Amino acid sequence: MNGSGEDQAHVRKEPGERMKPHPQSDFAVRARSLSKGYRDGDQLRPVLNDLTFTLQPGEVLALTGPSGSGKSTVLNLLAGTLIADSGDLEIATDAGVIALGRLDERARTRYRRTHVGYVFQFFNLVPTLTVRENVLLPLELNMRPDLTATALERLGALGMQARQDDFPEHLSGGERQRTAIARALAHQPVLVLADEPTGNLDSENAALVAEMLIGHVRAADSALVLATHDERVAERADQILRLGD
Ligand SMILES: Nc1ncnc2c1ncn2[C@@H]1O[C@H](COP(=O)(O)OP(=O)(O)OP(=O)(O)O)[C@@H](O)[C@H]1O
Numbered sequence: 001m002n003g004s005g006e007d008q009a010h011v012r013k014e015p016g017e018r019m020k021p022h023p024q025s026d027f028a029v030r031a032r033s034l035s036k037g038y039r040d041g042d043q044l045r046p047v048l049n050d051l052t053f054t055l056q057p058g059e060v061l062a063l064t065g066p067s068g069s070g071k072s073t074v075l076n077l078l079a080g081t082l083i084a085d086s087g088d089l090e091i092a093t094d095a096g097v098i099a100l101g102r103l104d105e106r107a108r109t110r111y112r113r114t115h116v117g118y119v120f121q122f123f124n125l126v127p128t129l130t131v132r133e134n135v136l137l138p139l140e141l142n143m144r145p146d147l148t149a150t151a152l153e154r155l156g157a158l159g160m161q162a163r164q165d166d167f168p169e170h171l172s173g174g175e176r177q178r179t180a181i182a183r184a185l186a187h188q189p190v191l192v193l194a195d196e197p198t199g200n201l202d203s204e205n206a207a208l209v210a211e212m213l214i215g216h217v218r219a220a221d222s223a224l225v226l227a228t229h230d231e232r233v234a235e236r237a238d239q240i241l242r243l244g245d
């Protein structure tokens with residue numbers, strides 16, 4: 001139930017040489033004393049209690065913990081689809097620091113579309129669009145055709161060059177998730193969120209997909225928060241926050 005700074009559920013590895021300061025701030029993501037509960041009849045059932053963490057640019061945070069411990073809730077708070085009951089959540093962007101609690105719904109939608117890339121356990125590709133069209137969708141939504149070539153290059157680097165004109169239903173699970181990753185990264189978000197991105201993959205594809213996500217975020221100096229049940233994936237993160245203890 002707790003993941004605040006100093007408890008044992010929060011493991012932070014040595015930062016090493018890789019970290020660079022963000023141009024606008026000294027953090028990429030900062031969560032302070034976040035609490036969130038859900039209404040259950042007359043009662044408020046607490047899920048997250050006083051959660052505090054900071055991510056530097058290029059850092060990866062793994063959320064672990066049993067089913068129902070609040071991993072997806074943390075991701076939804078970071079995505080701005082849920083609002084915390086209390087606490088602060090700040091995301092550093094090129095345009096300055098965004099305090100999510102202060103945004104209205106419209107601004108949160110804009111924040112999500114512009115600054116967040118989301119990878120889902122069940123891929124969530126648009127079935128009526130080809131691989132290429134799925135990947136370019138965020139660029140259409142953000143009116144960023146200038147990023148097309150880079151996005152398609154990344155799709156190729158993810159091993160999907162030859163599958164660009166295929167529809168999702170013809171892809172394997174690993175291919176779908178690689179497409180979903182290319183889509184999540186297309187608009188160059190500062191924050192990548194992934195909810196059990198390897199949950200539906202065999203161990204070989206799981207390792208590959210985790211490597212691609214983590215490698216990209218480190219190279220791009222963005223930040224990645226991923227919920228995972230896979231200890232091997234969690235071990236690759238810079239920080240592990242275990243919920244539900
Ligand atoms: N919209 C909602 N309304 C009421 N309760 C909710 C809602 N969303 C989540 N919960 C509850 O909050 C708790 C945390 O849910 P959450 O989905 O964040 O867990 P999780 O750690 O992601 O679990 P899993 O590993 O099964 O995906 C659960 O008890 C869940 O039932």
Ligand SMILES: [Mg+2]
Pocket residue numbers: 071072073195227
């Ligand atoms: Mg979940």
